[in-house]
Amino acid sequence: MKFENNKSGNGGVITLSNEIKEVGRLTYTVFPEDNRLVISFVLVHREFEGRGMGKFLVEEAIKFSRENNYKVYPHCSYARAVMRRMNDVEDVFLNN
Numbered sequence: 001m002k003f004e005n006n007k008s009g010n011g012g013v014i015t016l017s018n019e020i021k022e023v024g025r026l027t028y029t030v031f032p033e034d035n036r037l038v039i040s041f042v043l044v045h046r047e048f049e050g051r052g053m054g055k056f057l058v059e060e061a062i063k064f065s066r067e068n069n070y071k072v073y074p075h076c077s078y079a080r081a082v083m084r085r086m087n088d089v090e091d092v093f094l095n096n
Contacts, residue, residue: 003060014060016053023048026057026079030070036094037061037070039079058082065092 001023004015014026024044030037039061044053058079065072073094074080083093 001056005060005064014057014064016057016060024053024057026061028061030068035070037065037068037072039072039074039076042076042078054078055082062089062092 002017004017006013006015010031011027011029014028016023016025022045024042026042027040028037029040039058042054042057044057058074061079062072062083064070070092071094072083072089072092074083080095083089084095086093
């Protein structure tokens with residue numbers, strides 16, 4: 001599995017792919033003035049659902065946020081549910 005972060009302006013898309021095709025994607029917007037990254041949407045293609053791929057995408061967004069000193073606000077309800085179940089995200093999780 002391979003992640004790719006395609007940044008454009010204040011936003012971006014993190015894609016997760018296997019050797020053949022895209023497995024899923026996570027879209028985000030960065031608000032640099034607030035040091036905040038907002039996760040807008042997480043999508044896992046139907047054939048890959050139920051295997052934890054969405055969680056991998058959220059973890060990659062958290063990793064990117066830590067590297068850039070951003071706090072994460074999961075606007076996406078799926079991302080919010082995943083982050084609420086994680087134990088090691090208190091340093092970045094904006095749970096508002």
